[in-house]
Amino acid sequence: DAKTTQPTSMDCAEGRAANLPCNHSTISGNEYVYWYRQIHSQGPQYIIHGLKNNETNEMASLIITEDRKSSTLILPHATLRDTAVYYCIVRGNQAGTALIFGKGTTLSVSS
């Protein structure tokens, strides 16, 4: 699986958009980009995933560059409850493949 690089930490004001970047320059053609988050002391929570098109769901949007070497997770209106560690994971498309977690980005949302 491809390696990802994320900033260690980011800050965001409540109500503003949070844009979390991820570099995955060695991603291969059949690998997806996944985002999970982990709120303090809880199990990780799936947010969104994509292959090459931009994706949006009720939680967030995922923007993947055309060359697929980087992506950005967007939380459109961050709230205090979005304070968490966000993990960008690149993974093949076989069902049941384990996730490889890095250290992620600690997002702090403040009022």
Added chain:
Amino acid sequence: DAGITQSPRYKITETGRQVTLMCHQTWSHSYMFWYRQDLGHGLRLIYYSAAADITDKGEVPDGYVVSRSKTENFPLTLESATRSQTSVYFCASSDESRWEQFFGPGTRLTVL
């Protein structure tokens, strides 16, 4: 309640003792996973299972044993606990049609 549960949520044990951490899911998911999370590290895979009676090692399997006699249960046993196994343990499951994994609340294990 539907979902994935882990028990116990907290456990303190002594070096050399056998400990079993339980994981139960109600979705009949085929795949189940055990991860450990240590301070300053991301989650690391211990073992996983593709179906009942099918298990395989992950990144850090040494000192752990798993079994899966029923689809819904995936217990993790520390045969002889060591201090280095002090960690937070997360169980997860996923099915064949949806690729996201659903995680349990975790078990915080302390080995004295």
